Amino acid sequence: MQKEISYERYQRQMILPGFGEHAQGQLADASVLVIGAGGLGCPVLQYLVAAGVGRIGIADGDSVSLSNLHRQVLFHTSDIGKNKAETAADRLRRLNPEIVIQPIAENVSSRNLLEIISAFDIVVDGTDNFATRYMINDACVLMNKVLVYAAVSRFEGQVAIFNYPTAQAGRSSNYRDLFPEPPGENEILNCADAGVIGVLPGIIGSMQANEVIKVITGMGELLVNQLLTFNAMTNQLYTVKITAKQETAQLIPQTAAAFEKTDYAWLCASPSTVNEIDARTFNNLVQKGNIDIVDVRELHEMPAVDEFQHYRIPLAELKTAYLQLKNDTVVVFCQSGKRSLLAMKFLSEQLGTTKRIHSLQGGIIAWKTFCQTK
Template sequence: MPAEPLAVPVKPLVEPGPPLTPAQLQRYARHLVLPDLGGDGQRRLLAARVLVVGAGGLGSPVLQYLAAAGVGTLGVVDADTVDVTNLQRQVVHGVDDVGRLKVDSAASALARVNPEVRVVRHAERLSSANALEVLRGYDLVVDGADNFPTRYLVSDACEVLNLPCVWGSIFRYDGQVSVFWAHPHDGTPGVTYRDLHPSPPAPGAVPSCEQAGVFGAVCGTIGSAMAFEVLKLLAGVGDSLLGRLTVFDGQRFSWRTIDVRADPSRVPVTSLEAPAAAVEAPAAGELTPSELATMLRERDSGERDFVLVDVREEWEAQICAVPGSSLVPMAHWADPAQTVRAVSAGRPVVLYCKSGARSGRLLDALRAADVDGVTHLRGGVLAWIDEIDPAQPRY
């Protein structure tokens, strides 16, 4: 029989705050009767300071459950505004919040949940220059980021400041949850995100939620588990996920837990170093939106001839598109060389998709088949909207 994953008993992270008021005794009555929590545990929650990185799919349920539980101070880090495409899963925001800063929208929602909770808004993107300043002073950090650079940055900053980090991630129908802490105060072995994933994947190797999609309710499932871990750590209840990774398979609705152990050869993180600034040049076979705009003007004036092909699905093209393109969805590219010959009629071809991932893979397949005269739009239609045509909707 395989060994059971390690379980680390939780010692309270926060000292109890002042005695509960009569109104608090009433509000938190269902907590007060819980074994191992009770009045002292609730006082610990009220005294706690928790920073949540990301007010999106994972941050939404985390923030709402922590506010409802009475966590005294909630910091929210997010520089983005609410977009209509967020509403399918980011349940802390509503239709009337579209266009608002997510930190403002979240603060308004949390005030409706529990006006006693103090919300600190950090409407900025975390960087190596500001991460330590933003995280310092909190008791615990929740990593609900949706990109790898931020996940590594949060982990490194938590290691430098020795803060516990409750981490979660989602992908399509699945999710993961764990707790990272470089040097736990009770002397148990520490584990960080870099022990689970020593180095980031190559750019483009893992599709983003924007590219791959995400089942909205998965955010609630994983976010609720993350909030549960936060409350356990703060109040000292049960066993934590420190040193364990819980994996959720949404389509089968199954959970499995595996051990995560510290890598003894890993060099500890003691400071955050800003990477050298660089402007990434387009790779061979890539066009920038401004280059494509010039080509389209030249095509309209008769100076140039080429075919612009949208390889997305029909429903995507109905939302937004680069003007003057023809739609040939990926299902029609089983034989890329044959398809490109059929659509090009001997002319150069420019491919594009939503973000450049699909068109980039298609370009690689055409190169492998020794097909010349094909390029693709770097960043896809989203980059086109950002740089050339901001009036079009994003998705």
């Protein structure tokens, strides 16, 4: 669909060599979904709207808060408490009334994301947590959409284009080729915990918008199979080549039904909350107290443990036992650490992310040995 294009509005970019009416028409025909109207989303939106991208979706269920304003430059102090997608749409329509802006005032989830994405050509990830980032990556792979990714922390940012169609391999590398499994949400700090210099998402978001414009118009070299990092303190840019890995594909849900059933929030929380701990860590936990310890060995098994309080529930009985766990941290142990792994898995299925569940690596033998040698 060729829309009426205002030559005067876009004149400065249309006179660029290799741009012209053709590239402007490509922008007018394109549709881009920006997920997250935050530090990255704001500059991305401003530049894509100003450049004349024909249809832009803005998905964000959050509302503006005072601590956003140092970096989320679309919003005013008087916007505090208002939904970000709607507020951004309102402001952006005044910037460019010639394009279509579609606010989606809800957070994306594995239930609504595929449907939202299906209406757009290109997806921009400007979100602020791993659960949503992995979810967006997987959805783009599943739906064959190009994903323009960026993320920031403190003084540094990353930019890349994922899942871009290539002649040979079908699609370029995606986020899971870089980081196959999500880290625990507590393992890596987000902006709220780590802090971020306000201008950094401005720079990184502008780079993201630049990549989007290049993808649409076919101009220049793209950050495909490459991760670019920028350090605002040293002004250093560093680019790393990424290769698509075969084993990555099986980590991504293969069907829409499988995707919708994936609990991304749990995936991201689980590696930090359900894991094996060694004898030293266990010993520290015992000394700190406030943990529930469960011995899943059979009642006759030796050595006996009288150094700390614990429950005795043999593995076979665990499924029917009524657990009265009082503390947020639970450690299961057995003789050598094998049965307790099964117990940990079972408990994590039962208790979800409400508790931190650990299995003692090497079992009680490892801990007894540790106590003798320390």
